[in-house]
Amino acid sequence: MALHSKHLLGLENVPKVDIQSILDAAVSFKEILERPIPKVPTLRHVTVVNLFFENSTRTRISFELAEKRLSADVVNFSASSSSVSKGETLIDTVRNLEAMKIDLVVMRHPMPGAPQLLAKHCSSKVINAGDGSHEHPTQALLDMMTIRETFGNFEDLRITIVGDISHSRVALSNIHGLQTMGAKVAVCGPPTLIPRALEKLGVKIYYDVDEAIANSDVLNVLRIQKERQEDGLFPSIREYHTLYGITRERMKNASRELVILHPGPINRGVELDGEVADGPQSVILQQVTNGVAVRMAILFLLSRGEGGRDELGS
Ligand code: CP
DSSP states (O other): OOSSSBBBOOSOOOHHHHHHHHHHHHHHHHHTTTTTSOOOTTTTTTTTEESSSSSSSHHHHHHHHHHHHHTEEEEEEEEESSGGTOOOOOHHHHHHHHHOOOEEEEEEESSSSSSHHHHHHHHSSEEEEETTTTBHHHHHHHHHHHHHHSOOOOOOOEEEESSOOTOOHHHHHHHHHHHHHHHHEEEEGGGGOOHHHHHGGGEEEOOOOHHHHTTEEEEEOOOOOGGGGGGGGSSHHHHHHHOOOOOOHHHHHHHTTEEEEEOOOOOBBBBHHHHHHTTTTHHHHHHHHHHHHHHHHHHHHHBBTBBOOSSSOO
16 A cells, blocks of 8 residues: 655654555565565665755665665765855755656655755655654654564553753654554653643653653653753753663663664664663664664555556565
8 A cells, every 4th residue: 555645754744654655564564674685676666865954874875775676776865065055955965866767765854844945846765764853754753663573552651852842853752643643652752852842742751861761662862962052951862861861770760661762873872772762672773673674665656557567575
C-alpha cells in the first residue's frame, strides 16, 4: 500500500496505517540487509538528491546507504561547496536540480519549515531529514521500530523523552508518532527546556528524573542542543548532569526492563554516562542499524508506482 502523502515532512497528522506500513516494510528490509548481498533493484530508475545544509553523521550516511541498497542513483549535495554560498536561494537550487531530472529530495536544514517550503514550490517528493527544532520524522520512525522490536507493540507503553525538549526535533516527531500508535508519552527535564504547551498535547511532564525512571518502560535520552539555545537555560553542564544525567547509580533504581534510547550524537558524561550507553539496557546501536531499514521503507513506499517497483525486492 502507498502512503497517504506524497512527501514525508513530519509525523504530525500521519495516520496510524501509514506508520504501520513503514514499520512493517522496514522489518522486511532489515531481513534484506542481513543477506550476504544486501541489495535489491527496487529503485533502479529513481534518482535521489541528499541535500544537507547542516552537519550529520547518522542520517546522511544511513540515507545514502538505504538509497544504494535499493539501487537508486544517488547525488550528494553539500551547501558549503555549492552555489548557495554565492547567494542562490533554496528554491532556485532545487529547481535547478529538478531541471536535471531528479525524483526525490532528502533534506536537512536549520530552518524549521524548510522542507514544507520545498514541497510547496518544487515537484519532487521531499523527505525531511531534520528541520531546525521542528521535526525529524525518520529518526522517530527508527526509534519506534526499535521500541516495537523490544516490546512488540506501543499500546499503553510508557515512553519518556529526557533532556532538551524545547530545541529537539526528535522529541516532537516522537511525541506525534508514538501518541498516534497508542503509547503514553512523557517528557522530563529542567522547566526552562520544556515547553508548557506540551501538556495540551496530552504529554505528561516530569521535572524529577528519578520519578521519570521509576514510571517508564523506555527512556529516550536527548543531548543538550547548545547550537540552538540561548545561554542561561540551566546553570552549567555539570549541574545538568547532576540533576538529569542518566547514570549507572540512577539506573540501579530502574526496572530491569527499562530500555535506553539515544538518537546520537551522545555527549558522554553529560546527558548519559558511558557505562549506561554501552550497558545491557541500551539499544542505541540497534537504533542505528534500524535507521537504514526504516529509510529504505520510506524511500520504497514514497516511490511506489512512479519509477520505483511495487515489490520490496527479490
Ligand atoms: N540522530 C541524528 O540525526 O544524528 P545526525 O545528526 O548525526 O544525523
